[in-house]
Amino acid sequence: MPESAEFIALLSQHRNIIHKVCNLYMDNSEQREDLFQEITLQAWKSYPHFKGDARFSTWLYRVALNTAITYFKKEQRRSAVVLATNFPETSDTPDPVQEQLMAMYKAIATLSKIDKALVMLYLEDYSYQEIGDMLGITANNVAVKMNRVKSRLKEESKKHYEPAQ
Numbered sequence: 001m002p003e004s005a006e007f008i009a010l011l012s013q014h015r016n017i018i019h020k021v022c023n024l025y026m027d028n029s030e031q032r033e034d035l036f037q038e039i040t041l042q043a044w045k046s047y048p049h050f051k052g053d054a055r056f057s058t059w060l061y062r063v064a065l066n067t068a069i070t071y072f073k074k075e076q077r078r079s080a081v082v083l084a085t086n087f088p089e090t091s092d093t094p095d096p097v098q099e100q101l102m103a104m105y106k107a108i109a110t111l112s113k114i115d116k117a118l119v120m121l122y123l124e125d126y127s128y129q130e131i132g133d134m135l136g137i138t139a140n141n142v143a144v145k146m147n148r149v150k151s152r153l154k155e156e157s158k159k160h161y162e163p164a165q
Contacts, residue, residue: 007047010056011040017057018043020124021064024116025072035071042067054133058126062134065117072113100157107156115149122146 011018018039022032043063050059108119114135121131128139128146135142 003047007044011043011060014057014060017060018064020120021061021068021117024120025068025113035068038071039064039067054130058130058134061121061126062136065134069113069117103157104153107153107159110156111149111152115145115152118142118145118149119153 018036019032021039022035026032026035043060046063050056108116111119117135118131121134126134128142132139132142137145
């Protein structure tokens with residue numbers, strides 16, 4: 001399979017990675033589409049340097065996250081992304097699980113861009129070593145950052161969720 005066809009097949013298979021990163025960093029569909037195209041372009045430019053030492057998905061996460069962070073800085077966007085707006089209300093009666101989930105997404109939205117990436121990769125069940133490889137930091141640094149992020153999320157989510165008594 002020629003290199004371009006191989007890249008297209010791999011990218012097609014793992015496009016959800018790019019969508020997740022775009023949803024994490026951009027708050028409207030036009031911005032997400034622009035970022036999706038930018039990530040795809042950067043992945044294409046970088047693909048000749050992909051050696052296969054890591055899984056393609058790990059490599060793509062790294063390219064996508066680095067591109068998103070750079071893109072975000074270039075655009076100088078400082079507005080928080082509230083992911084909870086992606087969840088439609090299903091009834092007038094509050095669902096405690098959905099309320100907790102929305103509170104957690106609101107808490108995640110308050111994190112820095114790097115911390116959001118850590119949380120996203122952690123929730124995708126990547127190991128600390130894999131997360132470190134993607135972000136260019138050590139596994140120990142990932143562990144320290146995750147402990148801090150978990151504490152911050154716990155405190156922040158309390159602000160957005162009050163369980164019914």
